[in-house]
Amino acid sequence: MKLCLFLKGVFLAVFILIFTPSVVIGQNNNPFVVVIDAGHGGKDPGAIGSFSREKNLNLDIALKLGKLITDHTDATVIYTRKSDVFVELNERAAIANRSKANLFISIHTNALKSKSYSGTETYSLGLARSEENLEVAKRENAVILLEDNYSTRYEGFDPNSTESYIIFEMMQGQYMEQSINLASYVQRNFASQCKRINRGVKQAGFLVLRNTSMPSILIEIGYISNRAEERYLNTESGKKAISSSIYNAFVEYKEDYEKKLNGKITQRAEMISVDNEETEVAEDPVETIKTTETTAVSKSRSTETKKNETIYKIQIIASVKPLKKNSSEFKGLKNVDYFKDKKWYKYTYGATSDYNEIKSLKKKMVDKKFKNAFIISFKNGKLLN
Numbered sequence: 520m521k522l523c524l525f526l527k528g529v530f531l532a533v534f535i536l537i538f539t540p541s542v543v544i545g546q547n548n549n550p551f552v553v554v555i556d557a558g559h560g561g562k563d564p565g566a567i568g569s570f571s572r573e574k575n576l577n578l579d580i581a582l583k584l585g586k587l588i589t590d591h592t593d594a595t596v597i598y599t600r601k602s603d604v605f606v607e608l609n610e611r612a613a614i615a616n617r618s619k620a621n622l623f624i625s626i627h628t629n630a631l632k633s634k635s636y637s638g639t640e641t642y643s644l645g646l647a648r649s650e651e652n653l654e655v656a657k658r659e660n661a662v663i664l665l666e667d668n669y670s671t672r673y674e675g676f677d678p679n680s681t682e683s684y685i686i687f688e689m690m691q692g693q694y695m696e697q698s699i700n701l702a703s704y705v706q707r708n709f710a711s712q713c714k715r716i717n718r719g720v721k722q723a724g725f726l727v728l729r730n731t732s733m734p735s736i737l738i739e740i741g742y743i744s745n746r747a748e749e750r751y752l753n754t755e756s757g758k759k760a761i762s763s764s765i766y767n768a769f770v771e772y773k774e775d776y777e778k779k780l781n782g783k784i785t786q787r788a789e790m791i792s793v794d795n796e797e798t799e800v801a802e803d804p805v806e807t808i809k810t811t812e813t814t815a816v817s818k819s820r821s822t823e824t825k826k827n828e829t830i831y832k833i834q835i836i837a838s839v840k841p842l843k844k845n846s847s848e849f850k851g852l853k854n855v856d857y858f859k860d861k862k863w864y865k866y867t868y869g870a871t872s873d874y875n876e877i878k879s880l881k882k883k884m885v886d887k888k889f890k891n892a893f894i895i896s897f898k899n900g901k902l903l904n
Contacts, residue, residue: 551594551773554615556625556727557581558737561605563662566630568743571753573628574603580740581626583762588769592788607666612730621776622701623735624765625727627659628752630744637745638716639709642737643698644729645722655739656723697734700775700839704768705738710847712764712793715741717847719836721891738765763791830897831877832856832867835889839863850888860902867895 557578559565565573578600585596597618599611615623629640631654642655666672702720710717718739728735740761741748751757770788835852841864842848842857849855849866857866869880877894885892896903 551592551622551776552597552618552620553588553594553622553624553769554597554599554618554620555581555585556599556611556615556623558625558627558659558727559662560600560603563605563665566628566743568630568749569746571743571749573630573743576628576740576743576752576758577626578603579758580762580765583758584624584626584765584769587762587766587791591766591791592770592773594769594773605665607672608662608726609672609730611727615731615733615735620731620733622769622772623728623731623733624769625725625735625737626765627737627739629655629739629742631742632744634744634746637742637748638718639706639713639741640718640721640739641702641705642721642723642725642728642739643695643702644725644735645695656725659725659727659737694734697772697776698736699837701734701768701772702736703838703840704771705736705765707848708764708768709761712767713760717850719848719889719891760793763793766791767793828872828898829903830870830872831874832895832897833869833877833881833885833892834865834867834895835885835892837863837865842866852884852888858902868892 557574557580559574559577561574563574565577567573581598582601585598588594588596597614597620599614600606611625612623629636699720706717706720709715725737728737741752743749743752752761767790770790773788835855836848837860838848839862844855852868855866855868856870857864859865868885869877871877871880874894881892881894
């Protein structure tokens with residue numbers, strides 16, 4: 520009888536150890552998991568440059584980024600693909616969800632009909648606010664046309680129909696803030712480390728981000744349609760600089776995550792210095808602003824306006840950290856102001872009580888530099904909805 524009870528106890532203990540969910544141990548002890556997604560692959564080449572294909576560039580950067588994370592941090596890396604194979608879009612998100620990942624990073628390379636565009640941009644999920652952003656999403660989503668039964672699998676979604684993208688209006692989700700934070704880190708490192716043109720943090724309706732249940736971003740590492748940038752992206756130094764910049768952004772994000780979770784950093788990761796090989800890249804087709812005014816970022820003086828007077832400004836970017844007055848984020852604009860909205864520093868350009876004047880200023884000076892800029896208004900020092 521005693522032996523029988525003993526064996527039952529042993530069996531019960533083994534059962535608990537095997538079948539108790541790992542979350543019981545406590546989230547603090549779980550490894551940080553990042554899923555790295557190399558866009559396109561196999562029968563889907565992605566964008567095609569003058570001598571290279573997007574799918575190969577994406578994979579090279581993804582593998583280099585994963586190795587940096589594995590070598591220098593305690594994070595676990597999972598790839599959606601490690602070779603030239605075709606992976607369906609919904610399966611990429613499913614891999615991240617099955618892995619209970621903390622982060623999803625999708626690597627892509629941009630392309631436009633215009634050969635002069637260059638630079639990097641990073642997206643979170645949302646509704647595209649400009650035609651250019653929508654076109655990028657359409658191109659990346661068109662891969663589902665290579666899948667069997669795509670209409671059923673994606674619930675009738677047509678990647679070429681503008682109307683299909685309306686569903687992303689309310690799909691920013693609970694991870695929007697974290698996604699934007701990481702995207703901001705990526706863009707800042709690209710600009711400071713790689714000296715790439717910063718095309719900003721944006722939102723668009725990417726199917727690969729739609730079903731992920733964690734903070735997720737899609738990075739466009741450059742324009743394969745620009746020959747100079749294509750050459751840069753295909754050099755070993757260019758690939759190293761791009762992957763190192765994303766890695767440094769990952770380290771910043773992970774440290775923020777651990778501080779919020781534990782109140783401390785579990786293991787300080789090494790930041791990677793980038794030996795960036797400069798490559799001549801064609802200038803963007805944007806208007807150069809000529810002014811003798813000095814650059815300055817000053818706190819908004821909207822509180823100093825006349826009582827009940829509405830003041831219009833153009834919001835150009837938002838950041839979780841204050842930016843320096845000569846930051847490349849401002850793309851040459853002078854006399855940029857900011858105001859604090861909860862934890863966000865929101866940067867504005869222009870200030871007038873004449874709506875037509877601010878509308879004209881936006882069209883003339885801002886729209887070509889900041890595709891997602893929009894007009895906001897203040898009354899008695901308060902931001903109006």
